[in-house]
Amino acid sequence: MTAPCAEPRARGSGPRDVRVVVVGSGLAGLTAACDLADAGFAVTVLEARSRLGGATFSFQRDGLTVDNGQHVTLRCCTAYHALLTRLGSADGLEMQDRFRVPVLAPGGRFTELRRTDARAPLHLVPAIARYAALRPLDRLRVFRAALALRGLDPQDASLDSLSFADWLSRHGQNDATLDRLWNLITVAALNGHASDVSLASAAMVFRTALLESADGADIGIPRWPLDDLHVRPAEKYLLERHGQVRTHSTVRGITPVRERFLVRMDDEVLDADAVVLAVPPETAMRVAPGRAGLPEARLTRLGAVPIVNVHVVYERPVTDLTFAAAVSSPVQWLFDRTAAAGLTSGQYLAVSLSAAETWLTTPASALRDVFLAELARFFPAAATTPCSRFFVTRQRRATFRQGPGSNSLRAAQRTALPGLVLAGSWTATGWPDTMEGAVRSGHRAAELVAAHLAGGVSR
Template sequence: MSGRVPVRSRSAVVVGGGLAGLTAALRLSEAGLRVTLLETRPRLGGLAFSFRRGELTVDNGQHVFLRCCTAYRGLIERLGAGGQVAIQPRLDVPVLSVEHGRHRLGRLRRAALPVPLHLAASLATYPHLSALGRLRVVRGALALQRLDLADPALDGTSFGDWLRAHGQNAETIDALWDLVGIATLNARADQVSLALAAMVFKTGLLSDPGASDIGFAAVPLGAVHHDAALAELARAEVKVLLRAKAVELKTITTEGGPQHVVRLESGELLTADVVVLAGAQDAAAALLPADAIDGQHRLAELGTAPILNVHVVYDRQVLRRPFFAALGSPVQWVFDRTAHSGLAQSRPGAQYLALSQSAVTDEIELPVAELRARYLPELERLLPAARGAEVLDFFVTRERTATFDPAPGTAALRPHARTKVPGLLLAGSWTATGWPATMEGAVRSGHAAADAALAQTGARVPVDRGDGRWPR
């Protein structure tokens, strides 16, 4: 006899109901643990959620994923929500600029050809780059392909410095590298670790022809990350406590091994064999026992970066595309949210646009009136149909700590799932997933934490298929 407690008698508490916590809770439950999931907010989903504003259902921000985000797609299938998301048949990004009153529309789209030829035709006709600029981009892409993502030295270099050292200039950085990088990394090239940038571009654009195809939720995010998740957690017999804040974590020694005691703000105590801290980096740091991880005193150095979302409702249609990216404008990415929000039913003919603005530290605290004065004229400049339209509503949502700061040197600050305390694990997009702060990274961290916990308890870890998606 091994003397191990049967897995079915073991318990787990997962602190945090974002995508990392949802993943960890479901995986632990599937392995036979009794799981309690705690979430401070009144809803699940973390920073990818919806709320009501009058007759509108509003996503706090526009969250997209790529076909290469296999872990996130696996979670969506696990939640039974595969029919609530859609992925482009082929990458197709309209890119709009206005110079001297003249509109130029380019497209970044792929053909049914192997890498890197899948983007060649699109690049050859991309109007936002000169002929020399296109050759520079090819040179940069070929150099990126040669990088070894396992090389730790990459994290000490900024992406901007590397780009300039490999023939890139302001034209190519603005028109391509930052166009993609700001949206995926939440920082400009000069502020981004080469390791993270190379991972994004090699995985998304230079691995498989279809890797970069863009996916969206076809319904409000809350319908997937809260409604579908809550139903699936119930089926998995996970106990979910909303509006439940963990304020203290202690570990005690018993004859059967270490036990963790989580104290809630209400005073309730929860005892568990396994605890997964799956909240934001500051929340996890506040609960970690002293010296639980190497370099714990440096966690505060892992900074944060904001994302601003600007929401505009017009009395008529002003955009005839699902989305576009803008160049030479403070506007970055614009998405049509009319159908998703319910506006099409409540006010036929009106249109709701959402602007996703990343790496905007200088704007995140600006008053709404100032943001309105900044962005409405820009939308009119980019979209002539907006010039005669009435603005029915204008509001903003601010995620001040939307992501960790992906600066050079970040890798050394991101902890792994295992801590020095048996049965205490970390999860979250800010942990050492190798990915930037994305929904994909969050889900992968949930898998890593659950698998590490199961290995420590002696439970059978479900076989991973090797692509990061939910094991079958």
């Protein structure tokens, strides 16, 4: 549903006379727009594509409702959970009572990581002690590194220049612990292996999710498609608050005029009192005026990392697991999306491949050969059950490259032009490139805009 654009209003004394344009409709943009609409401003969301959602959306494929990626959340992702509650869609997220990850290994071996109710970090002691994917001596190595990791400060700028793998090596880790534990988490959370991620980012993830609170890593998996979970609810929320949402609206440039902004599209110019640029960094650099002072040299160096998703539909169920991780296998994480996709018979499994440069250009036929064989190794029923549908989705720029030095490259949300702010999980949120980071950036952008329009200063 798309609302038509009204003529620009003259600026008056009430919030409804003040127009804010939000460029981009991903989680960051939608969050900022909802906040600003709640504050009473006249909000217009402009989206270049035909659909809303940015990097988290759903689409139709052969009768299935398919998410573009397998997005999960953790209990420590409080801003995202609060957004779903606010939008009335929290029931679409299935949260674990306690952290538990089934871990598969070739040959039919099965183990798991499961926390207890003890206080952090003792809640993970039984999980590591019983983790059969590692030898007892390697489990002891993990304990020692985890205790040392808990003592790091993710805000220490010196950690950002270091590789997580180098730090792990100095703390007694070997190839087995890297492959079967540390990379299991860094690949999923940071879209990179331990050798390719910043120590500061890794310390933030492990401390926040696993080491500081007993329930921080409890996993939430969408039971609804992403469009139903937060995209359409956010659009409805905005329209109910007199916001405007426009697709097929590509912004070509933003021109500051005194204390206002002209937002230029192909055949239209909107007048705005403030603008939130909730777009990828390359788009922000292209449309923002030079006076905004975006650190283009730094942002260009952020780079990007792909994620590839392999989608397999079997004629009959092959496993009763709702999700699982895998070690010593091309399979990283897999999810049962049967119910969420609307499949009424058989089983739909989605295999998520992060840090997927290896698979990005691999033909779908080759991926089919590899991953059907791997799933058959994990699940005996898959070896004898026909695959009725197989397809691949590829996100070429799924996240920025969260390697050593990357945090120092991220842009502040406040620009040099008052009233023009940035939003997106690539900005300096203190969080990795995740849905939680995107939502937090949206809140911060709205806060900066509201303070500017009120004539104040937000720190």
